[in-house]
Amino acid sequence: MKITTADETLQVSDLREFGPLEADDLIRDLRAALQPSHSTVEFDFALLRSADCDTADALLAVYAELDRGETARVWRVANPSSDLRQLFELVRLHHFFEITPPRPPRMILL
Amino acid sequence: MKAILICPGYRPGLKHLTDLAPVAALPLLGESLVVYWLVHLASFGAREVIICASDRPWALRELVGSGSRWGLQVRVVTEMYELTAAEARARHGGGDGWLAAPHDVVCADHLPGLPGHPLAEGYADWYTAVQAWCDRAVTPDRTGVRELAPGVRVGWQSMIPADAVLRAPCWIGEKVRVGAGAVIGPHAVIEDRSLVSPGAEVVRSIVGPETMVGENTEVVDSIAWGNTLVNWRDGSCLHVPDEFLLCSLREQSDATEWFRRIAQALTGTNPPLVPADHSPIANPPL
Numbered sequence: 001m002k003i004t005t006a007d008e009t010l011q012v013s014d015l016r017e018f019g020p021l022e023a024d025d026l027i028r029d030l031r032a033a034l035q036p037s038h039s040t041v042e043f044d045f046a047l048l049r050s051a052d053c054d055t056a057d058a059l060l061a062v063y064a065e066l067d068r069g070e071t072a073r074v075w076r077v078a079n080p081s082s083d084l085r086q087l088f089e090l091v092r093l094h095h096f097f098e099i100t101p102p103r104p105p106r107m108i109l110l
Numbered sequence: 111m112k113a114i115l116i117c118p119g120y121r122p123g124l125k126h127l128t129d130l131a132p133v134a135a136l137p138l139l140g141e142s143l144v145v146y147w148l149v150h151l152a153s154f155g156a157r158e159v160i161i162c163a164s165d166r167p168w169a170l171r172e173l174v175g176s177g178s179r180w181g182l183q184v185r186v187v188t189e190m191y192e193l194t195a196a197e198a199r200a201r202h203g204g205g206d207g208w209l210a211a212p213h214d215v216v217c218a219d220h221l222p223g224l225p226g227h228p229l230a231e232g233y234a235d236w237y238t239a240v241q242a243w244c245d246r247a248v249t250p251d252r253t254g255v256r257e258l259a260p261g262v263r264v265g266w267q268s269m270i271p272a273d274a275v276l277r278a279p280c281w282i283g284e285k286v287r288v289g290a291g292a293v294i295g296p297h298a299v300i301e302d303r304s305l306v307s308p309g310a311e312v313v314r315s316i317v318g319p320e321t322m323v324g325e326n327t328e329v330v331d332s333i334a335w336g337n338t339l340v341n342w343r344d345g346s347c348l349h350v351p352d353e354f355l356l357c358s359l360r361e362q363s364d365a366t367e368w369f370r371r372i373a374q375a376l377t378g379t380n381p382p383l384v385p386a387d388h389s390p391i392a393n394p395p396l
């Protein structure tokens with residue numbers, strides 16, 4: 001997992017696994033890295049190997065923990081596979097996260 | 111009068127649905143394409159129908175039987191590929207007593223009266239054709255479908271709580287259970303014996319038969335069939351890994367039956383399938 005800043009975007013990339021365990025670490029790291037100047041938090045799921053409801057749950061936990069509604073911050077899911085996008089939409093995560101169009105190759109869902 | 115009905119062959123554009131059944135046998139507003147066509151041909155005066163099927167003809171044979179349900183004599187013949195009308199006429203036609211052309215040979219790649227809506231080419235076509243068919247699906251041989259409000263049709267024995275929101279147009283099949291606060295429609299179809307859990311939302315989508323849509327989920331622009339979720343706009347497909355989000359009730363009930371039998375076997379209460387004296391099992395008195 002890698003956290004980088006580009007302009008006003010805080011990007012989380014290199015996410016190969018993402019579940020409750022990773023969410024705890026991510027919340028801690030993001031809390032340290034997140035500045036008021038960051039208008040966007042982006043999760044790059046290009047490398048995610050597998051996903052199920054735990055993935056959605058973990059992502060929602062990060063959002064719920066870090067978004068206090070103080071700033072109009074954009075939360076974005078970038079490069080999801082088409083089936084990951086469908087899963088996120090099924091559990092209504094697209095109401096909290098802006099989801100970019102899916103990347104072409106499929107990933108394996110557990 | 112006689113007629114020939116050519117059923118669509120295997121269509122890769124509907125792969126995730128046609129893996130379950132041939133196009134002509136897929137449930138569509140409670141019936142199937144082949145049944146709608148038989149009703150249509152019967153209304154035109156046909157009494158004998160030859161069904162040419164290249165994709166799993168046994169499934170169609172099982173579905174239509176002898177055709178007596180529609181006052182027809184139906185014969186399903188196996189073909190190696192999907193015949194053209196001319197080929198079907200040459201192979202099975204001849205003699206007198208045929209419906210006037212073009213009704214003598216019908217290619218069932220669309221619903222009766224909707225030639226502008228081919229339904230077997232892709233998921234978007236299937237969705238569009240099903241929506242267009244909603245107004246015509248209550249064929250003369252069907253009973254039990256009520257129109258609760260303009261454009262809101264509900265089949266018999268379905269249970270809908272007072273706080274569920276039904277937005278026209280929508281179709282809710284037979285024996286469907288809708289949970290509290292669920293939203294169905296607009297442009298939604300819930301096929302027979304499905305369950306839409308409390309708080310779930312189904313919009314511009316089709317929920318297949320015996321499918322459970324999980325609590326508070328949102329099914330939009332999709333065809334949900336068992337645990338398969340297909341986005342009909344872009345064709346992307348997800349096999350939902352979590353049963354509480356989306357699953358087939360049929361598989362669950364099979365599993366339940368299996369566990370019941372195992373439990374009965376372990377506790378020694380499993381009734382024998384054949385009695386000791388090998389006499390047929392009589393139905394217990396009601």
